[in-house]
Amino acid sequence: MTKTSDEIVHDPRGGMPRLIEIMRRLRDPETGCPWDIEQDFGTIAPYTIEEAYEVADAIEREAWDELKGELGDLLFQSVFHAQMADERGLFDFDDVADHMSDKMVARHPHVFGDESRDKSADQQTRDWETIKAAERAAKERGGVLDDVALGLPALLRAVKLQKRAARVGFDWPDIAPVLDKVAEEAREVVEARDHLSHEALTDEMGDLFFVLANVARHLGVDPEAALRGTNAKFVRRFRMIEAELEKRGKRPEDSDLAEMDALWDAAKAREKAGT
Template identity: 75%
Template sequence: MTDLIHDPHGGMPRLLEIMRRLRDPQTGCPWDLEQDFASIAPYTIEEAYEVADAIERGAWDELKGELGDLLFQSVFHAQMAEERGLFSFDEVADTMSDKMVARHPHVFGDESRDKSSDQQTLDWERIKAEERATKAQGGALDGVALGLPALLRAVKLQKRAARVGFDWPDSGHVMDKLHEELEEIRQAKNREEQFEEFGDMLFVVANLARHLDIDPEAALRAASGKFTRRFRQIEAALAAEGRRPEDSTLEEMDKLWDAAKLREKIQRK
C-alpha cells in the first residue's frame, strides 16, 4: 500500500487508504485518532462554506483544493463509520447513486425529459416526500436538518409549510408582518422578550426573501461584502491623513462612507 499512498495519480483509492492509515490505532496520527463525528462536523461545515466562497469569488484555481478538502470530510466520516461497523465509503457512494437514479426518472427511467425545470423541481419534491414517507417521516417539517444555517433552515421550514397551504398569499402580507414584528421589538420589556421578538423578525425576513425569490444567505453575504469594501475605503482615506478610525468622529466616517457609496454607484454606470 506504500506505493499507492505515494502515487500522485492514485485517485480515490489513494485517498481512502491515506485516511485508513491516519486512523490506524497503532501507527496513525494522534490527532486524527482522537476525533469523532461531533468533533469533525464543524470542519465539514467550514469546508462547505469555503467551497461556496471560492465559487462566489470566481477563484477557480482554489476551487479544486476546496472541493478536495470537502471530499476529505466525507472520507473522514465514512472511515469512522466503518470502524464502528455502520457503513463504508462505497455504501455512501452507492446510496447517493441510488438516490440520484430514483430522483431522475426522466434521465435514467422511462419518463419524458420534455418538461420545464419548474416541473422537474415539483417532481423532485414529490419523490423526496415519498422517500420521507418510507422513513416514517410523516410530518411536513420532518427531515429539515437542525444543523443548517439558521436562515437557510427557516426558508426550508417555510417552503415545507407552504407546500401544504400554510403560507402568506403574497409578499405584501409578509411585509406587513415584518412591520408588526419590528413594533413588537420596540415594545419588548426585557432582554428575554427582545431575544424572542428579534428571532421572530428574522424568521419573517427569511420568509420575505422566499417570497421575493432571494437567497437570504447570499444576500447577507453580499451586504457584508459591501460593508467591508466601504469601511476599508474609510480606513484608506483616514490613513492617507495619518489617522485611524478611532482617531476620527462618527460624522467624519459617515461622510467618507457616503463618498465610498457614491464612487461605487459611479463605477456601476
C-alpha cells in the first residue's frame, strides 16, 4: 500500500524518500516554508560550501559523534538543489544519483569492468586523469583550464590550475626556481606597499599566494589543510594567552603586545615540550 506524504514525512526510518519528500513539502508554493520557497541556486550555494567545510571541520577534529549530522546537512544541500532543478524540469535527485553512479562505474574499469586491479595507486591516479581528460574532451571544452571550478576556495583552485597546466608541460622541473619566485614575489609586495596603489598591492599579494600554493604543490602539501592546521594552532595558542592573562586578572585588551608575545612564546614552548 502506497504511503501518504504525511506517513513518509513522519517515518523515522524513511531514509532518502523521506528526506526528498520533506524537501518537496518545504518548497510547496501553497503550503511550504516561505524562506525555502524564496531560495534559488545562487542563494543556496554559499550554504552548500559552508556545510562542506563543516564536514571537513568535524573530520579534522575527529568529532565522529558530530560527523553524521554534518554529512546529513551536506546531503540536504544536494536534495535542495535537486528539488529546485526538478521544479524547473532540469533533473531530479534520482538523475543526480544515476549520473554519479555512471561516472564511478566508468572511472573504475578495474573494479566494474575487465581491466586488471594489479596497479599501483599512482597508476590508478594517472588512469583516472586520463578518463577525466576524455570526459572533458567529450564536453567540447577546448581550454586546458576551462572546467576548473570558479567556486573553489582560492588556494585549492590555484593548485588545481597549476596541476592542469603541469599536465601539458607548463611547470618548473623542481622546487628550486619556485622558491626563488617566492622571494621575488615577496620583494614585489614590499615595493607595492611603498610605492603603488592598494589595487596594485592586492595584485602582488595574489601573486605571492599563488606561488606559495605552487611551493605546496611541489612539496606534496595540501595548502588548504596546512593553513587550516595553522589557524587551529593560532586559536589554540591564543586561548593559552587568554588563560594565562585570566590568572593575572586581565583580559587581552588590558594587556600589551610585549606581555602577550611573551605568553605566546611560552605557549609555543609548552606545545613543543608536549606539556
